[in-house]
Amino acid sequence: MIEVSDLGYTYGTGRGAVPALANINFCVPAGQTCVLIGPSGCGKTTLLYLLAGLLQPVRGEIRVGGERVTKPRQRTAIILQDYGLLPWKTVWGNAALGLALRRFSPRQQEERLRPLLAGLGLTGLEKRYPAELSGGQKQRVAIARALSLEPDILLMDEPFSALDALTREGLQQTLVAIQNQRRLTTVLVTHNIEEAVFLGQQIIVLTAAPGQIKGVLTNPGAGSQEYRFSGDFHHCCTRVRRLLQ
Amino acid sequence: MLESRRALSYLASILFLFGLWGLLSVWLNNPGLPGPLVALQSLSRAFWPELARHLYISTYRVLGSLALALLLAVPLGLLAGRHPSLDSFLAPLVYLLYPVPKVALLPVAMVILGIGDGTKMLVIFLVIFNQILITTRDAARKIPPPLLLSVASLGAGKVSLYRQVILPACLPAIITAGRISLGSAISVLFLSETMAGNSGLGYFILDGLFRADYGAMFAGILAMAGMGLVLYIFLNLLEYLICPWQRL
Numbered sequence: 001m002i003e004v005s006d007l008g009y010t011y012g013t014g015r016g017a018v019p020a021l022a023n024i025n026f027c028v029p030a031g032q033t034c035v036l037i038g039p040s041g042c043g044k045t046t047l048l049y050l051l052a053g054l055l056q057p058v059r060g061e062i063r064v065g066g067e068r069v070t071k072p073r074q075r076t077a078i079i080l081q082d083y084g085l086l087p088w089k090t091v092w093g094n095a096a097l098g099l100a101l102r103r104f105s106p107r108q109q110e111e112r113l114r115p116l117l118a119g120l121g122l123t124g125l126e127k128r129y130p131a132e133l134s135g136g137q138k139q140r141v142a143i144a145r146a147l148s149l150e151p152d153i154l155l156m157d158e159p160f161s162a163l164d165a166l167t168r169e170g171l172q173q174t175l176v177a178i179q180n181q182r183r184l185t186t187v188l189v190t191h192n193i194e195e196a197v198f199l200g201q202q203i204i205v206l207t208a209a210p211g212q213i214k215g216v217l218t219n220p221g222a223g224s225q226e227y228r229f230s231g232d233f234h235h236c237c238t239r240v241r242r243l244l245q
Numbered sequence: 246m247l248e249s250r251r252a253l254s255y256l257a258s259i260l261f262l263f264g265l266w267g268l269l270s271v272w273l274n275n276p277g278l279p280g281p282l283v284a285l286q287s288l289s290r291a292f293w294p295e296l297a298r299h300l301y302i303s304t305y306r307v308l309g310s311l312a313l314a315l316l317l318a319v320p321l322g323l324l325a326g327r328h329p330s331l332d333s334f335l336a337p338l339v340y341l342l343y344p345v346p347k348v349a350l351l352p353v354a355m356v357i358l359g360i361g362d363g364t365k366m367l368v369i370f371l372v373i374f375n376q377i378l379i380t381t382r383d384a385a386r387k388i389p390p391p392l393l394l395s396v397a398s399l400g401a402g403k404v405s406l407y408r409q410v411i412l413p414a415c416l417p418a419i420i421t422a423g424r425i426s427l428g429s430a431i432s433v434l435f436l437s438e439t440m441a442g443n444s445g446l447g448y449f450i451l452d453g454l455f456r457a458d459y460g461a462m463f464a465g466i467l468a469m470a471g472m473g474l475v476l477y478i479f480l481n482l483l484e485y486l487i488c489p490w491q492r493l
């Protein structure tokens with residue numbers, strides 16, 4: 001369970017201050033997926049950094065499971081769009097990085113990663129460098145690395161935006177399967193309305209900078225493949241689009 | 246296939262350079278510039294144990310000062326690139342000292358340290374330290390913040406961030422700085438060895454000149470060129486081995 005109350009953030013101070021977020025209040029129940037959508041520069045990435053404990057709020061607070069977030073939390077994983085993987089590490093090195101940093105022995109790393117990589121269809125690519133992977137493969141490595149630490153919260157910043165439509169839908173399905181299996185609480189940023197409606201049980205629409213909450217939609221059908229083709233899906237897309245305009 | 250074509254193109258450039266040299270020597274027709282064949286013959290005739298000793302001395306002077314400069318300038322550059330407060334102290338110092346010709350300090354170093362290895366290595370060190378420091382710092386500055394944040398979110402502390410992200414991100418730039426510094430180092434080495442002392446290839450070359458033994462002089466020059474080439478290849482090999490992702 002993630003609780004955000006009266007959250008505000010400003011980059012810099014004094015004359016050069018850039019207000020990025022103001023008056024953010026929301027709550028994501030455990031196991032649910034919340035999607036953040038809003039115009040470019042409205043503070044979505046900033047909000048993820050705050051949720052991850054990588055930035056500290058200027059106003060308000062964030063609680064996870066009742067505890068205030070003041071630094072990166074052991075069981076929160078974050079996947080950043082372009083900079084998830086280290087170019088100088090192989091697929092294995094990247095996927096194992098979190099475990100290595102937490103001093104898992106090579107044996108333990110093997111035990112955790114082998115099934116994960118297999119499940120994500122990455123077996124055989126272990127020795128490749130990120131430059132030798134397709135966009136979809138890169139994102140799957142980033143997901144493997146995030147999952148290796150057995151998180152209960154997964155934060156993703158436009159994870160699939162650089163991918164073609166089919167790869168994108170494939171990965172969205174993979175993500176839903178993982179969430180159902182692990183009961184992950186997820187916050188995902190996207191620019192794509194269909195993606196927001198397919199994945200988000202809760203959809204938060206933000207205003208232009210400084211980001212404030214413009215609307216919160218509940219979307220209980222999210223996550224099932226049939227939903228994509230239903231009238232409710234299109235209805236929900238329309239509502240999100242209206243809010244964004 | 247690709248390798249052999251590469252080797253061929255190197256061979257071709259060597260032949261081209263030697264051809265150019267040969268033409269120049271014929272055109273000048275001066276004993277000061279013998280043709281490449283004569284020079285190579287003199288290299289084979291040169292007093293080998295003597296030449297080898299000077300070659301060894303010059304090599305360790307260059308390598309030693311390069312290693313020392315890397316050892317000190319790289320950590321300082323990485324820190325300065327990541328900590329603006331340290332940089333705001335270092336940057337003006339570097340800026341002011343950059344245009345000061347460090348070789349001009351050679352006489353001072355000779356007075357203080359004598360004419361041994363210390364003087365020569367110190368001056369080489371002073372010349373290349375700045376180059377390595379600035380290149381490393383600029384590379385460290387340019388690391389995209391999300392790269393650091395994503396690794397920090399995995400639980401990396403300060404030390405791990407330096408080891409896993411900052412140092413590897415800067416390695417290619419550091420090796421490039423090493424390559425550039427190698428050229429400066431050899432020039433300064435030559436200067437310092439011709440100025441004082443009785444060891445090193447610079448001395449050997451100058452000694453040949455004074456004795457009008459142009460064969461020996463050219464043997465020394467070729468040995469120095471060979472040393473530079475081998476060290477350059479060594480740095481490239483190092484890059485090949487420690488930056489495998491750069492090959493892609």
Ligand SMILES: Nc1ncnc2c1ncn2[C@@H]1O[C@H](COP(=O)(O)OP(=O)(O)OP(=O)(O)O)[C@@H](O)[C@H]1O
Pocket residue numbers: 011012018019020039040041042043044045046047209
């Ligand atoms: N390090 C920073 N220093 C100063 N201002 C910043 C910094 N990072 C972001 N900002 C500003 O804060 C605001 C929010 O940025 P943020 O990256 O969170 O937006 P975003 O919603 O993720 O945008 P996009 O959809 O383009 O990714 C923007 O106006 C941006 O210019």
Ligand SMILES: [Mg+2]
Pocket residue numbers: 044045046157
């Ligand atoms: Mg963003």
